Amino acid sequence: MNFVLAAGGTGGHMIPAHALAAELKRRGHGVLLITDDRGRRIPGLFDGVPVHVLPAGRLGGGPLGLLKAVRSVLAGRREAKRLYRQHRPDAVVGFGGYPAFPALLAASSLKIPTVLHEQNAVLGRVNRLLAREAQAIATAYPTIEKLKPAQQGKVRLVGNPVRDSxxxxxxxxxxxxxxxxxxxxxxxxxxxxxxxxxxxxxxxxxxxxxxxxxxxxxxxxxxxxxxxxxxxxxxxxxxxxxxxxxxxxxxxxxxxxxxxxxxxxxxxxxxxxxxxxxxxxxxxxxxxxxxxxxxxxxxxxxxxxxxxxxxxxxxxxxxxxxxxxxxxxxxxxxxxxxxxxVGRPHAASDLADLVEQVAGKASPLLVGPAKTRPARLSAAAAGAPA
The missing domain is CATH 3.40.50.2000 (Glycogen Phosphorylase B;)
Structure with a gap:
């Protein structure tokens, strides 16, 4: 299967996304990363994984700042939809941070299943905005603050993926x-x-x-x-x-x-x-x-x-x-x-199981005209603009 991982550009978002990417690649799946310029520059992560940088504004900064952010998010959403029509992911996994926002919005609009991973014991702002549309919410702690009761049924405790080393x-x-x-x-x-x-x-x-x-x-x-x-x-x-x-x-x-x-x-x-x-x-x-x-x-x-x-x-x-x-x-x-x-050393494997399950239950994606599906997203997207 093919997966897109979307993560904000700090280590807290990027490291668990990197660990999941490594596990998915081990299982033979294709992986593409969506992040920002900060995430792309973090050394030692996502070697051999295509990286795509999307426009993504940070919500805040008064009315003018909010307007700029909305325009940036909409531009990122349009670009993500073009990317998905070309490479057709089976699921999109969001790790929080504003750069993940347009990627997840685009997936939901195209009926591509989404999984959210929350690294913290408090549900992040972007994940709160996206939780309603997500098929599953993977958590790192048994109790997560700011999670609505109606979304508890989507929760799966997996832990926070870390590197094998x-x-x-x-x-x-x-x-x-x-x-x-x-x-x-x-x-x-x-x-x-x-x-x-x-x-x-x-x-x-x-x-x-x-x-x-x-x-x-x-x-x-x-x-x-x-x-x-x-x-x-x-x-x-x-x-x-x-x-x-x-x-x-x-x-x-x-x-x-x-x-x-x-x-x-x-x-x-x-x-x-x-x-x-x-x-x-x-x-x-x-x-x-x-x-x-x-x-x-x-x-x-x-x-x-x-x-x-x-x-x-x-x-x-x-x-x-x-x-x-x-x-x-x-x-x-x-x-x-x-x-x-209290560690959860199998978090990467457990999260990979979850995203495979969500992708496997998905109905056929209606994201464009029928065409030959790429065998590996990592190979097919190698020339994707960054």
């Missing part, structure tokens, strides 16, 4: 740690980084007792404009720190880590629970509908993570949390096991 970490032993071993800390702020981590984490680690501070090994994602400041802070504290604006090999870094400090984005939580890594989570306070706090709750309740609200995220608070985690190697390993226990 992350899933394999959960099958390996937790990295050895004892009273004298190095404590390896990974600090990540999501695909865009987080200034608060640059401000608080180095100072917090510097406030640790010397016996623990001298055992630290840090890998931290840092925004470009903050790089030199953070590097100098770690140098003065004599803490070994490998800094990068983007962590290209997240599986390798996560595999080495004993503790992760970061935001509570959907992909971050999914990777932590698939790999089984304890974490200190600082939800983004301005996230829409405070969805990062909701994302963190299941992992925190399990004992696999500790959550600090950003207003209370100080160097001293962080130091106390790290000291508590490092003080008992057995408890740290138990926290890793509890994080792993």
């Amino acid at each position: 992350i899933v394999r970490l959960g099958e390996l032993p937790f990295p050895a740690f004892d009273e004298v071993a190095p404590l390896k800390i990974l600090v990540t702020g999501g695909s865009q980084g987080a200034s608060v981590l640059s401000d608080v984490v180095p100072a917090g680690l510097g406030a640790l007792d010397a016996s623990l501070r001298h055992r630290l090994q840090v890998v931290q994602q840092v925004r470009p404009e903050e790089m030199e400041r953070v590097r100098e802070t770690y140098r003065k504290l004599e803490i070994p720190a490998d800094l990068a604006t983007y962590i290209h090999d997240m599986p390798a870094e996560l595999g080495e880590a004993h503790v992760v400090i970061g935001r509570a984005g959907a992909s971050t939580i999914a990777e932590l629970t698939a790999a089984g890594r304890p974490a200190v989570l600082i939800p983004l306070p301005i996230a829409t509908d405070d969805h990062q706090t909701a994302n963190a709750r299941e992992m925190v309740k399990s004992g696999g993570a500790r959550m600090i609200v950003q207003t209370e995220f100080t160097p001293d608070t962080l130091a106390r949390q790290i000291e508590a985690l490092a003080a008992d190697p057995v408890a740290l390993a138990n926290a890793a096991a509890r994080a792993l226990a």
